Amino acid sequence: MSGSGSTHPTLVVAADGKIIEANDAFTLLSGYRAEAVTGRLFHEVVLCADGAPGIASMETLSGVELRKASGARLSLLAVVSPMLGQNLAPYRYIVKLIECREIPEVAQTLAATESRLEVSERELQTFVSSVSHDLRSPVVSIKGFTGELRGLTENFMRQIGKAPDLSPESEALFTQYREEMLEAIGFVESSAKRVERLVNLLVVFSKLEGIPLNDQRVDMAGLFRSVLTSMRHRIGQKDCQISMEAVFPSLMIDPTVTERIFSNILDNAVKYLDPSRPGAITIKAGENDREVIFSIRDNGIGIAEYNRHKVFMFFRRATDLDIPGDGVGMPLARALLKRYRGRIWFESLEGTGTTFHVAFPKTLVV
Known part of the structure; x- marks a missing residue:
């Protein structure tokens, strides 16, 4: 230094x-x-x-x-x-x-920096809101026309199939064409649905700052149990053991926002478990002199060093594996935490696992 x-x-x-x-x-x-x-x-x-x-x-x-x-x-x-x-x-x-x-x-420099950041965030939210609105119409059109195209294709092939004196070779060829056309239409429909889902997520992100908070006393142990219960099927599929250690505090906080934060983290923990060994996820609570900190540790595939910068980037995936996901869970969790002046960070070792830490100000403890 x-x-x-x-x-x-x-x-x-x-x-x-x-x-x-x-x-x-x-x-x-x-x-x-x-x-x-x-x-x-x-x-x-x-x-x-x-x-x-x-x-x-x-x-x-x-x-x-x-x-x-x-x-x-x-x-x-x-x-x-x-x-x-x-x-x-x-x-x-x-x-x-x-x-x-x-x-x-x-102080003057900090104030100027904060002012620029606020302006940039407002501009970003306005831009995202505008873009998401403009994208919705063509996505709806694509979904509508692909539906019509699917129906026309099915009807066209059905009429051809009724033609007299159709040779076995021609029938096989038309069957092949039908399957290929419907497969291509399926790809378009799938892509349109994904774009629609991403647009909806953009809308959610653009409105985060304006969402009113319904703060109430939340038993964090109960909240974690509720999240895990909603995930029990996928946890069972992964043959994963979950353990909750230490005494969990209660926070004066919006339960819906908090559940969304930890659902995203736990969803990733389960999703990226290593299939070559039984899964293990540990949830802990601790504190320092200013914050109460929740930690979620898994024994999954871990995050490669060259992918770590992507973790909190929208629509980026911090893995090279073909695992389903939109790349919004962690940036959304961080954006929600900002509403409570909280913070999130992680430690990871490729092939060993990842630990995410979520910190809230102690002023929220009740």
């Missing part, structure tokens, strides 16, 4: 509070060489203004003082980002330090 050219002084701190890395910007600001602070406790170098006993107790944004090598003290704002391990506990922290005189400028 020290050579990364980060614009802000940055420290990497281990879970035990010891500094393990410092970048060049920190060296320039503090007067310490990186090796002079490496191995020291964070609070020996940076004092927390609210008296937090350690970095694990600090807020995401905390006022701090830096003890410079010259002995002077400098008031700063610390942006603390915990990095979570598989057990959902922070294994290190990234701490960016911002000088107080820069805070108005940083």
Whole structure:
């Protein structure tokens, strides 16, 4: 990190509070060489203004003082980002330090960025809504005309079949033509249905921000059981064992939205199980100091490194296998989570399995 050219002084701190890395910007600001602070406790170098006993107790944004090598003290704002391990506990922290005189400028930049993002999202939603509306008419026409074409083909072949003195060779040829024509029509119908399904999904996506939320107390253990019950047939077909570990909290949240999020994740977990071994899916609940986190781990085929960027992209598939799917489940789950300022991420090892983590703010726990 020290050579990364980060614009802000940055420290990497281990879970035990010891500094393990410092970048060049920190060296320039503090007067310490990186090796002079490496191995020291964070609070020996940076004092927390609210008296937090350690970095694990600090807020995401905390006022701090830096003890410079010259002995002077400098008031700063610390942006603390915990990095979570598989057990959902922070294994290190990234701490960016911002000088107080820069805070108005940083706030202004953030506000401008958020404003541009809001405008872009509105434009995207308007575009998606317009495109989906424009696509519906031709899709309906294609479905209607292919239906008529199927009927005409059947009638035409039936009339030919009634022709007198039809040789066995001609009858076999017409039978072949009939099968090929109906197969081609079937492909068109199937494609039209898929386009129609994708258009409907686009409509859902374009209206996500406007969907009213019906927040109520939701027992998350009960919600998971309900989702799994609706999937029991496919779970049975995959010879899959499901286990739910730990105590699950209750959240003040929209049950329909939450069920949609976890249905998409569990659907993928079942869909991408490895057929060469019995399936196993484990659902866990945990927390850190700011969030409650649900984890769904499977022993499926995993996601190849070169496909991982596709996971949250609409209409992209993070697999090279011919497995049915539209490529909307994960991006839709992430879009729904944004309504609650939640987040989703995953870890995967090809050939071993995948774990998806879903985090909600602790403020939703009831």
